Amino acid sequence: AASYPQLKRNPNFAEVTKEHVQYFKELLGTDSALIDGVNADATDDLASFNSDWMRKYGGQTRLVLKPQTTEEVSKILKYCNENKLAVVPQGGNTGLVGGSVPVFDEIVINTARMNKIRSFDEESGVLVADAGVILEVADAHVGEKGYLFPLDLGAKGSCHIGGNVATNAGGLRLLRYGSLHGNVLGLEAVLPDGTIIDSLSKLRKNNTGYDFKQLFIGAEGTIGIITGVSILCPPRAKAVNVAYFGLESYEQVRKAFREAKGQLSEILSAFELMDGRSQALVQESTGNKPPLEGEYPFYCLIETSGSNAEHDTAKLETFLEHVLGEGIVADGVLAQDETQIQSLWRWREGITESLSHLGGTYKYDVSIPLPELYQLVEDTKIRLTEKGLVGDDDSFPVRAVVGYGHMGDSNLHLNVSVRQYTKEVEQAIEPWVYEWIAKRNGSISAEHGLGVAKKEFIGYSQNDTNIKLMKQLKDLYDPVSAANRQPDACEKNPEQARK
Ligand code: FAD
Ligand code: MLT
Ligand code: ZN
DSSP states (O other): OBOOTTSOOOTTSOOOOHHHHHHHHHHHOSGGGEEEOSSSOOHHHHHGGGBOTTSOBBOOOSEEEOOOSHHHHHHHHHHHHHTTOOEEEESSSOOSSSTTSOSSSOEEEEOTTOOOEEEEETTTTEEEEETTSBHHHHHHHHHTTTBOOSOOOTTTTTOBHHHHHHHTOOOTTHHHHOOHHHHEEEEEEEOTTSOEEEEOOOOSOOOSSOOTHHHHTTSTTSSOEEEEEEEEOOBOOSEEEEEEEEESOHHHHHHHHHHHHHHHGGGEEEEEEEEHHHHHHHHHHHOOOOSSSSOOSEEEEEEEEESOHHHHHHHHHHHHHHHHHTTSSSEEEEOOSHHHHHHHHHHHHTHHHHHHTTSEEEEEEEEOOGGGTTHHHHHHHHHHHHTTOBOSSTTSSEEEEEEEEEGGGTEEEEEEEESSOOHHHHHHHTTHHHHHHHHTTOBSOSSSOOTTTTGGGGGGTSOHHHHHHHHHHHHHHOHHHHHTOOOOOOOOOOHHHHO
């Protein structure tokens, strides 16, 4: 994993000493509540906390704390604040922008032991749970009562709901169920000075002043640690259908999307895009037989979720006849049972993992208006080819330029798969890619957040006034950081890109 030598550790923050560790041991008690690499060599035990899911970002922590209660989080943060100890919150550590990794030597505050479901109301569908509950566990819990967690993503077996809220994760069904800014009804969080904010409302309507929870959704842990989440779960659909299509061009994909919205409207729950290269990669890494006989430059996956199987099937069949009959899609397959549904979804959800088996990946998670969404992949291919960086044999650093994403949300995942990370490739893509996005008024981070990977490029998607307001908020909630901030190259000011 790469570390971040280019970012200097801020010497105004203290280094963890044996005395500090002693305080945490007395507070948290048992050995499983912390990993102590200060008093002893715990390099192996610390390794997974010092690296991210992609093994791209390297950390140097020597102390991991695993509190079990909100009060413990509060005491930890108060002590760290008073002793100028830097911390990084960590959930399932599945984030893709390095935000959960202690890239300096911050203390990791990991939510794995905060894993209790607090309550579920079967009438309202409101779930209240600790931040460290794994997404799949939360979904299975509400699933038993006929409800659905309104977020689904490929990392569901590892990511925590607190991490999901902290990153404002989007995922595979945002098209239908909306963003966490709408579904989260309340939060419990701890500010850097240890103050507990109890805003764990179960109300859908509560217009009584500022809505504090919204500040924490997508804040990536910068103003406090989320310890509890209250979230509205919709009823689980009784009838789910999944279809997988091959298409000849991106224009056809756009047409298929328009038709799907028009004809399937209220039952459409996902519209996902995969290019030919992404599907070839999944096939290479899994060895599975592709869903369709032929090869196509584009594929899409459509899911419908409704309450009446007969009604949904009739709608879907009319839609299929139309898109096949009009030649909008070249070929397609409809899952016949739950096993086939899961296996079709794996062709979409498995892309990230297949890419991770190949070596390095430069990941760009971007929002671009639909007409030009896939053009970014084409332009990136052209640029890297012109620079002589792409090729099939090992002498070329770039193996493949891949595009996939949440078409229904105008969210593309541009991935440049490399044999090794090199400055040459990075400089060929950045900041060019951010300028490309800014010119189209897109976002340089649609759903993964800024982390350490995108932080310095925020200026390509937010103007100076917005960035100033964000700093003011950060300083209000975290005055110790503000007082000890060093002049940094936090944002490259991309005036040129905006012109
Ligand atoms: P972590 O990775 O541990 O942390 C993420 C960030 O949140 C860090 O900045 C961390 O400091 C902060 N944080 C964590 N917990 C807390 C807390 N309790 N309070 C305050 N701050 C906290 N994302 C999408 O949006 N859509 C997808 O479809 C999607 N698919 C993915 C598929 C795969 C295979 C993988 C590996 C990742 C995917 N992601 C996706 C990335 C996504 O950000 C994470 O999976 C998830 O939301 C992060 O949760 P986590 O618990 O792992 O958080
Ligand atoms: C996805 O949609 O698959 C995730 O956001 C992960 C990724 O971008 O690879
Ligand atoms: Zn995604």
